[in-house]
Amino acid sequence: MVKIFILLKKDFLLELRQQHTFFGILLYVASTIFVLYLAMGQPDSAVYNGLFWMIQLFVCVNAVAKSFLQESKGRMLYFFSISSPVHFIIAKLIYNAILMLLMVLLSLILFRILLGNPVNNSFQFIGITCLGGLSLSLVFTLMAAIAAKAQQSAAIMAILGFPLIIPQLLLLIRLSKSSMGEVFRAGALMQISLLLIGLDLLVVVLAIVLFPFLWKD
């Protein structure tokens, strides 16, 4: 537990010291949404919903990709000698989840300012976006680990991750329609949310089980 915390602290310290990466992503989010605003003005709810999740997908690829790609080969070797792979992946999962939650909430605010607000039930939508950010970051953390090992970084990560994320993304888009006024069958909302949480748990367990095999070289 302490080890996970130390690894987590190291990731945050690194983030604070090399601020250009963090602000790079922030600028990426802001400029994409600004371009969208210039291109579309204030779209209706279906378009808004689709755009929102697509932007989250691309933000996630960029934000999570660097968490593994920034580690040089020598540094990975150092981590290998001082910590266990399970601690390392758990720390990365938590770090990426926090980073992605931050990004999701920031882009939600930007969307609200620039692209209007077709959302009826704000609290519900914030909950859904948090769940979505979590789901996206967990899947892409493992994909980034695989891509970092395959040494083809960003391109291979998109190829691997996009088909895998589609089921969760479709569920999220469907779920967000509920907070934009669509009426669901009783219990369906809970069912989809639980399914997403179940998928997240599955991804975490798989990441913990599979990462030790990626780790050794």
Place this chain on the structure above:
Amino acid sequence: MKFKWWKLLCIFFLLLTFTAGFLIKIPIIGNLHQTARNFFFHIPMWFGQMGLLSLSLGFSIAYLRTENLKYDIYASELAKTGIIFGILGLITGSIWAKYTWGEFWSNDPKQIAAAIAVLIYLAYIVLRGSMTDMDKKARISAVYNIFAYFIYIPLIMILPRLVQSLHPGGMEGAKGGGNPALGGNNLDATMEMVFWPAVFGWLLLGIWISSLKIRLYMLANKNLINE
């Protein structure tokens, strides 16, 4: 030439499928008419794909446990045959859809899920192609294969139950609800006599194709793999 019993069984089952499948009397249900015979070709493709990909998963786990390159080749060839079955399943499904739903592709949730499943495994092939070191390729692609399988199962087993679809089976309470693809227990007895042999026939054919490809690969790379 060695001839194994299951290869004979495969030939027999497929002969049965291609003769009896076209000749037996089938019940005419709604607008299906004679297209219901596609039952013996379309659905076994998905059984075949599931079977082949599950075997592939098994060999990937075996590879990670033993680090024997042989298992990696098994896993990759089985996955490739699985992709071919998936594409054939999509094609037979689209042709069937053309004559019953009116369009080759109507963005039905089940068509989309099946297409995504094929994409996931195509990504597996791309990942394998991106690395040259054999051990590294084997290990990383085994990890991806296992991860992909556990996303693939919810994709085709759970998601279709949540949404409305033209395809039989699916939502609870709908006709044949409960099973994501089949229309429940309304299969005619005579059709069932051809259907199950067809399922096993196609599955065995898939295993046969993969085993030939595995043997070819083993011969071509004899010096790399130590038995």
